[in-house]
Structures are given as structure tokens and as C-alpha cells.
Amino acid sequence: MNLLKFIPLVMLTIVLLGNGNVAHHLYQAINSSATVRVVQVYGRNEQGLKDFEYNTLVTTSAETIVDADLYLIAVNDDAIPEVAAGIRQKKGLVAHTSGAVPITSLPNSRRAVFYPLQSFTRDIPVNFTTIPICLEAEHEKDFQVLEVLAKSLSRTVCRMDSQQRLQLHLAAIFANNFSNYLYYLAQEICKEQEINFELLHPLILETANKMRFLPPKKAQTGPARRQDAATMQKHLEMLKNPTHRNIYEVMSHSIQELYEKKL
Amino acid sequence: MNLLKFIPLVMLTIVLLGNGNVAHHLYQAINSSATVRVVQVYGRNEQGLKDFEYNTLVTTSAETIVDADLYLIAVNDDAIPEVAAGIRQKKGLVAHTSGAVPITSLPNSRRAVFYPLQSFTRDIPVNFTTIPICLEAEHEKDFQVLEVLAKSLSRTVCRMDSQQRLQLHLAAIFANNFSNYLYYLAQEICKEQEINFELLHPLILETANKMRFLPPKKAQTGPARRQDAATMQKHLEMLKNPTHRNIYEVMSHSIQELYEKKL
Numbered sequence: 001m002n003l004l005k006f007i008p009l010v011m012l013t014i015v016l017l018g019n020g021n022v023a024h025h026l027y028q029a030i031n032s033s034a035t036v037r038v039v040q041v042y043g044r045n046e047q048g049l050k051d052f053e054y055n056t057l058v059t060t061s062a063e064t065i066v067d068a069d070l071y072l073i074a075v076n077d078d079a080i081p082e083v084a085a086g087i088r089q090k091k092g093l094v095a096h097t098s099g100a101v102p103i104t105s106l107p108n109s110r111r112a113v114f115y116p117l118q119s120f121t122r123d124i125p126v127n128f129t130t131i132p133i134c135l136e137a138e139h140e141k142d143f144q145v146l147e148v149l150a151k152s153l154s155r156t157v158c159r160m161d162s163q164q165r166l167q168l169h170l171a172a173i174f175a176n177n178f179s180n181y182l183y184y185l186a187q188e189i190c191k192e193q194e195i196n197f198e199l200l201h202p203l204i205l206e207t208a209n210k211m212r213f214l215p216p217k218k219a220q221t222g223p224a225r226r227q228d229a230a231t232m233q234k235h236l237e238m239l240k241n242p243t244h245r246n247i248y249e250v251m252s253h254s255i256q257e258l259y260e261k262k263l
Numbered sequence: 264m265n266l267l268k269f270i271p272l273v274m275l276t277i278v279l280l281g282n283g284n285v286a287h288h289l290y291q292a293i294n295s296s297a298t299v300r301v302v303q304v305y306g307r308n309e310q311g312l313k314d315f316e317y318n319t320l321v322t323t324s325a326e327t328i329v330d331a332d333l334y335l336i337a338v339n340d341d342a343i344p345e346v347a348a349g350i351r352q353k354k355g356l357v358a359h360t361s362g363a364v365p366i367t368s369l370p371n372s373r374r375a376v377f378y379p380l381q382s383f384t385r386d387i388p389v390n391f392t393t394i395p396i397c398l399e400a401e402h403e404k405d406f407q408v409l410e411v412l413a414k415s416l417s418r419t420v421c422r423m424d425s426q427q428r429l430q431l432h433l434a435a436i437f438a439n440n441f442s443n444y445l446y447y448l449a450q451e452i453c454k455e456q457e458i459n460f461e462l463l464h465p466l467i468l469e470t471a472n473k474m475r476f477l478p479p480k481k482a483q484t485g486p487a488r489r490q491d492a493a494t495m496q497k498h499l500e501m502l503k504n505p506t507h508r509n510i511y512e513v514m515s516h517s518i519q520e521l522y523e524k525k526l
Contacts, residue, residue, distance in 0.1 A: 077494070100494060118466055119484055124476060126469070132462045158462065167456040168463075170498050174507075175449035175463050176470045177485035178514045179442040184479035184521075186438035193430040199395045199421065200431075200438050201475055203381055206389070207439045208471035212464055213387060216447035221382055222440035231340075231363060235433050243517050244437075250513045251441045254506050258447075 012036045012148050017083050018074035019048035021120040029128040033152040040066050062086035077101050093142050099169030102162035103136050112137040112146055119176050132156040224255035275299045275411050280346050281337035282311035284383040292391040296415040303329050325349035340364050356405050362432030365425035366399050375400040375409055382439050395419040397428055487518035
């Protein structure tokens with residue numbers, strides 16, 4: 001019996017640069033896969049590396065970064081060029097993980113982008129298998145390296161250029177940042193009458209879920225869609241907070257416009 | 264052996280007035296419960312009653328409405344007073360199902376409100392057990408009638424007055440109508456670069472799901488929260504559609520204000 005064939009083959013070694021939310025979630029997902037492995041984590045200060053040092057080499061010095069197949073940069077957008085410059089002499093592929101930064105901002109000769117489309121929050125676990133990963137590389141061989149990692153983590157892997165990725169990131173601002181802000185406003189409106197915000201949870205979950213089965217344009221309901229001016233007027237009178245009133249007016253007006261055109 | 268104790272006891276007979284989305288979903292949920300029963304459905308035209316007539320008495324004439332414990336009015340807000348007037352002589356309890364209409368708009372002597380907080384879409388099934396039902400009645404005995412029905416359908420039943428219900432309904436506009444509209448905008452932005460909107464589905468679902476574990480104010484991310492003027496400027500330049508640009512500006516500005524105050 002040949003035991004060797006039961007030993008998983010690590011196909012890709014990775015140095016992770018960064019220790020924020022994205023780095024933490026990537027680290028956990030990568031180390032849950034048998035075919036890829038983080039061999040070192042780089043961070044600017046020792047405190048931020050504490051969570052990693054039990055299982056992986058860590059370093060705060062760019063000079064001591066080891067050789068690897070892939071250098072994955074998971075730092076704030078502003079810091080990407082500087083961190084990438086610190087590993088300019090490395091032969092491995094260098095990829096950042098940002099939606100908004102073009103591939104050309106990397107000064108490295110072999111450069112790429114590995115963008116997981118999700119909003120990561122510390123301590124809230126994510127299921128990486130459902131997160132779309134958007135890849136970009138300048139050479140086919142480099143793309144294949146990214147693909148090994150992406151496919152080991154997620155069921156949805158796609159290729160897009162920097163322009164498309166930037167546009168997707170912008171769409172995500174509307175779908176994620178702005179809708180989260182609407183949840184906050186709904187919570188504030190509930191508070192005024194001492195209503196438990198949890199009553200709205202099933203509606204919020206159902207609204208998000210429905211978009212998988214029905215295009216949002218068809219799913220739209222409410223006074224603005226049915227051009228119900230009397231109800232909208234009543235709502236505006238109820239909204240004492242000028243910010244709430246402004247959002248209500250702008251959103252309702254845009255919805256009215258969208259459905260007016262169809263008359 | 265006494266077989267009688269195995270026969271479920273119908274505790275409440277109901278006449279359902281209306282044949283739209285809400286009426287359909289209520290009808291199905293009520294008839295799935297052994298303790299409550301729709302004995303008749305009233306609608307203005309025969310065509311709309313087709314789906315009901317196989318299992319229940321139907322009528323288009325208010326004069327032939329039978330006696331029941333509860334008359335449940337599930338019609339458009341505007342039509343509620345007129346439909347309620349048609350059953351003014353009935354002894355049973357009369358309840359409408361609207362979030363925005365006060366209890367006093369019912370001309371009946373025994374009046375109430377039975378408001379299921381959900382956005383119903385024809386042909387998309389709902390799990391009624393998770394839908395909060397908000398009740399209002401003027402007499403304790405009438406409230407108990409409503410409670411029998413509500414508890415037979417849902418795990419979340421609460422009491423609130425017309426003022427609170429109106430406020431909850433307004434909060435739901437933000438949480439449901441407006442966030443659905445943002446999904447539509449995100450889809451439009453994707454279309455411009457031929458990006459598959461399905462890539463955003465996991466993010467949208469995660470954003471909605473996260474609000475169950477983290478207050479929206481804490482979960483907020485994005486350029487507006489971190490006062491990242493350069494990224495916001497870049498986004499505004501990318502948005503060619505004036506409506507998209509306007510929503511981006513108004514939402515971002517409000518988010519910036521919220522977090523500025525905390526500095």
C-alpha cells in the first residue's frame with residue numbers, strides 16, 4: 001500500500017501581506033484548503049500578527065519575506081503600491097485584493113488581481129465557497145496560478161479587467177453600503193415610536209432573497225411605484241429628521257421617474 | 264376510545280374580503296392551519312375568485328356574505344372604507360390588513376387591524392411562521408379573536424396602535440422599497456460593463472443577513488464612512504446617469520454626516 005497518494009499535494013505556496021479583515025478571512029479560508037498554503041504573513045506591526053503566529057511564520061520586515069508562488073496583498077487601497085514595492089525583487093506572482101485599484105498600480109513585473117466580492121467583518125464568519133472571486137492577470141500562466149487558489153476557495157470564479165472590476169465595485173457600493181445605511185435609517189425610524197427593529201428583519205431578509213428570483217424592477221412595490229402622492233405626502237409629514245426626509249424624497253422621486261417612463 | 268378528541272376544533276371562522284396578493288397568501292396560510300378556516304371569499308369580480316372557488320364559497324355580492332367570527336379585509340388601502348361599509352350590519356369582528364390605514368377608518372362597531380409585515384409577491388411562496396403580525400383592537404375580547412388567528416399563523420405576534428403601525432410601515436419603506444430600488448440601480452450599473460448581476464447576489468444576501476448580528480451603524484463600510492473623498496470623486500466621475508449620480512451623492516453625504524458627528 002502506497003501511503004504517499006494519501007498525502008495532499010500542496011499546489012501553491014502563498015505569502016499573505018496584511019493583517020486586517022480581508023487578510024484574516026483569506027488566511028482562514030486558504031488554510032482550510034489542502035491544496036494551497038499560507039507560508040508566511042507580513043504585517044507592519046507585531047501586535048497585528050499575533051493571531052497568525054501560532055500556525056505560520058510572521059514578519060514585520062519586507063527583507064525577510066520568503067520565496068513563494070504567490071504574494072497576496074490584502075491591505076488598504078492607499079497602501080498597496082508601497083507594500084508591492086517592498087517585494088519588487090521577488091520572482092513569484094504579486095496580486096492585490098482590491099476592487100477599486102487597477103492592476104497597473106502594482107510596480108511588479110508579474111502582477112495580478114484577486115478580488116473576493118464580499119464585505120468582510122471581523123468575527124463574523126463567512127462561507128468563502130459562495131463568494132465570487134474576480135481575477136485579472138497579464139499573462140496566461142499567471143492567470144492559471146490565481147485560478148488554482150480561487151477554485152480551491154470558491155465555486156464562483158470569473159475573469160474581468162480593471163475597468164469592469166471598478167464598475168462592479170461601484171455597483172457593490174449601492175447594493176451593500178447604501179442598503180446597509182437604509183437599514184440604519186429604518187432602525188432610527190422604529191426607535192422614535194419604541195418599535196423593536198427586529199420586527200423588520202424578516203422583511204429585509206425576504207427583500208434580499210427575492211432578488212434571486214425576480215428582477216428588482218419587477219419586485220418594486222410601495223407608494224412611489226404606484227404614484228400614490230397622498231401616501232408619500234403623509235410620510236413626508238411624519239419624517240421630522242431632515243436627512244430622513246431628504247432620502248425619502250430623492251429615492252421616491254427616482255422610483256416615480258422609473259415607472260412614469262413606462263406609462 | 265373516544266375519536267372525538269382527534270378531530271381538530273375549528274376555533275375561528277373567517278370571511279376573506281379581497282383577492283389580490285395579500286388575500287392569496289393569507290388564504291393559503293389560514294387554510295394550512297387546522298384551527299382557523301376561511302368559510303367564504305368575497306371579491307368584486309368573478310375572474311379574481313377563480314383560484315378560491317374550488318375549496319371555498321365565493322361571492323361578488325356583499326349581500327350574500329355569510330356570518331363568521333372574523334371579516335378580514337385584504338384590499339387596496341383606498342378601497343378599505345367602502346368594503347368595510349358593505350358589512351356594517353355584521354356582528355363579527357371586522358379587521359383590515361394594512362400598515363398605513365388607521366383603525367378609525369373602519370365604520371364598523373367591532374373593528375380591528377391584522378397587519379402582516381411582509382412584502383407579498385404573487386407566485387413567490389412565503390413562510391408565514393416567520394412573518395411578524397401586528398394587531399390592534401378596541402376591546403380585549405376582540406383582541407383575543409385576532410390573537411387566535413395570528414398565533415395559528417406566526418411565531419411573532421405583537422400589539423401596536425395605529426400610530427406605531429404607521430411608523431413601522433414607514434420604516435419598512437426604507438428597509439424594503441428603497442433597498443430593492445438600490446438593487447435595481449446596482450443591476451443597471453453592472454449592465455453598463457456587461458457584468459453578470461448574479462455576482463452581487465452573495466453580497467446582497469450577506470448584507471441583509473449581517474444586520475441580524477451587528478447593528479447597521481457598526482456594519483457600515485465604504486468610502487463615505489471612512490471619509491475617502493478621492494474614491495467618492497472617482498465614483499461620481501464614473502456615474503454617467505444623473506439619477507445614479509444623485510443617489511450616490513445624497514446617500515454618501517448622509518453617511519459622511521453620520522460618522523462626522525462621532526469624531
